[in-house]
Amino acid sequence: MSQPETKRVKTDTGPEYELIYWPMIPGRGEFVRLLFEEAAVPYTDTAKAKDVDNAVSQVMELASSTDNPVFAVPALRHGDVLLSQTSNILQYLAPKLGLAPSDSTGVASAKLNQIVLTILDGFVNELHDTHHPISIDQTYEEQKPEALKRATYFKDARVPKYLSYVQRVIDANPDATEEEPWLYGGSLTYADLVLFQVRTKTSIPP
Amino acid sequence: MSQPETKRVKTDTGPEYELIYWPMIPGRGEFVRLLFEEAAVPYTDTAKAKDVDNAVSQVMELASSTDNPVFAVPALRHGDVLLSQTSNILQYLAPKLGLAPSDSTGVASAKLNQIVLTILDGFVNELHDTHHPISIDQTYEEQKPEALKRATYFKDARVPKYLSYVQRVIDANPDATEEEPWLYGGSLTYADLVLFQVRTKTSIPP
Numbered sequence: 001m002s003q004p005e006t007k008r009v010k011t012d013t014g015p016e017y018e019l020i021y022w023p024m025i026p027g028r029g030e031f032v033r034l035l036f037e038e039a040a041v042p043y044t045d046t047a048k049a050k051d052v053d054n055a056v057s058q059v060m061e062l063a064s065s066t067d068n069p070v071f072a073v074p075a076l077r078h079g080d081v082l083l084s085q086t087s088n089i090l091q092y093l094a095p096k097l098g099l100a101p102s103d104s105t106g107v108a109s110a111k112l113n114q115i116v117l118t119i120l121d122g123f124v125n126e127l128h129d130t131h132h133p134i135s136i137d138q139t140y141e142e143q144k145p146e147a148l149k150r151a152t153y154f155k156d157a158r159v160p161k162y163l164s165y166v167q168r169v170i171d172a173n174p175d176a177t178e179e180e181p182w183l184y185g186g187s188l189t190y191a192d193l194v195l196f197q198v199r200t201k202t203s204i205p206p
Numbered sequence: 207m208s209q210p211e212t213k214r215v216k217t218d219t220g221p222e223y224e225l226i227y228w229p230m231i232p233g234r235g236e237f238v239r240l241l242f243e244e245a246a247v248p249y250t251d252t253a254k255a256k257d258v259d260n261a262v263s264q265v266m267e268l269a270s271s272t273d274n275p276v277f278a279v280p281a282l283r284h285g286d287v288l289l290s291q292t293s294n295i296l297q298y299l300a301p302k303l304g305l306a307p308s309d310s311t312g313v314a315s316a317k318l319n320q321i322v323l324t325i326l327d328g329f330v331n332e333l334h335d336t337h338h339p340i341s342i343d344q345t346y347e348e349q350k351p352e353a354l355k356r357a358t359y360f361k362d363a364r365v366p367k368y369l370s371y372v373q374r375v376i377d378a379n380p381d382a383t384e385e386e387p388w389l390y391g392g393s394l395t396y397a398d399l400v401l402f403q404v405r406t407k408t409s410i411p412p
Contacts, residue, residue, distance in 0.1 A: 065374075066374055069378050070320075071324045071327075081313050081316075083316050084324075085320045085323040087323070088316055088319050088320050092313075092316045095312075110287075110294055110297070111289070113291070113294050113297070114289055114290055114291045114294045117294060121277075125331075133352065135355075135359040135363070137359075146339065146355075149340045149341075149352075150339070150340050150341070153340060157341070161277075162277070165277045168271075168272055168275035172275050
């Protein structure tokens with residue numbers, strides 16, 4: 001794959017990174033990919049395997065693993081470490097990839113994590129539920145009447161509330177400018193990549 | 207308030223802790239309280255204020271704050287730091303209160319956070335949605351038919367899946383014993399307190 005010009009320097013010299021996620025959909029795995037792509041750090045990705053059946057098998061196997069349990073993918077393998085939960089993977093990765101400050105007090109890490117959790121709540125979890133308000137194991141077509149109600153509520157009440165939060169975060173950042181409206185501090189962090197991805201995915205106007 | 211015998215030593219000598227949460231309901235604020243209570247570390251709690259209207263005002267004011275935006279309570283004030291998102295508050299607090307290992311690599315922090323995020327997903331977020339499948343701004347009574355469907359699905363499909371995950375986590379912990387089935391490592395962590403609270407709240411049998 002051709003890599004974009006690197007904007008950050010990889011500070012981590014540890015083992016390889018391996019993203020484990022369903023093939024065929026960008027989904028929550030895409031948030032993890034964006035960090036690697038921005039940092040121009042190599043990683044393997046089950047979803048990009050040519051053998052889709054094999055990729056699915058790997059994910060299924062992981063999901064039933066007893067020695068290192070995960071509830072759902074995406075998961076990240078990094079040497080002996082296996083992690084799940086999207087926000088958690090991002091929080092672990094970002095400082096290693098130069099996309100969050102190194103942070104001895106935990107404050108920057110928590111501030112960024114708070115922003116990311118909230119964006120994911122609104123524009124991933126709640127957005128997803130608009131199509132699956134009754135059951136995530138059933139298709140949208142099987143819950144259309146409820147989905148219409150939930151989607152209407154989401155559009156009218158939740159989207160404005162979440163967008164207002166995001167705007168307040170940018171406005172409250174003393175280091176954000178009109179040209180560089182970062183969510184945290186004076187340069188790009190992984191929170192900005194998360195916002196970029198949900199904006200791309202949901203077609204929120206700029 | 208009478209304090210239980212302290213089991214942990216407070217290692218933090220920083221500023222006072224202030225929990226900001228709605229009065230009248232335990233809700234997500236209770237997870238934060240449990241850490242302070244277990245560690246026997248003093249904290250203030252808007253929800254315990256005698257003047258309920260004043261407590262509500264404080265929460266409302268925080269929710270519309272522009273200089274330090276939060277999307278929803280619980281929030282934690284600790285000196286200059288204001289944090290929201292339940293899992294994020296707990297992750298920040300736990301090592302300071304002796305309820306998570308101090309962690310230079312971020313691995314223990316991420317492992318615990320992964321467990322806590324998953325338990326909260328299942329037994330707080332999805333459980334809550336059983337009563338508000340269409341809109342969290344409307345009462346349960348306004349969405350009873352949908353709530354019945356969602357609750358049935360939750361009970362039949364989601365609870366077993368989440369309980370199985372929790373059991374797998376305990377089984378995979380080499381330091382857990384039958385007498386001391388900790389979720390992580392060989393002693394109580396804040397993840398165990400989170401599980402304790404959802405078990406208490408949801409009456410999951412021991």
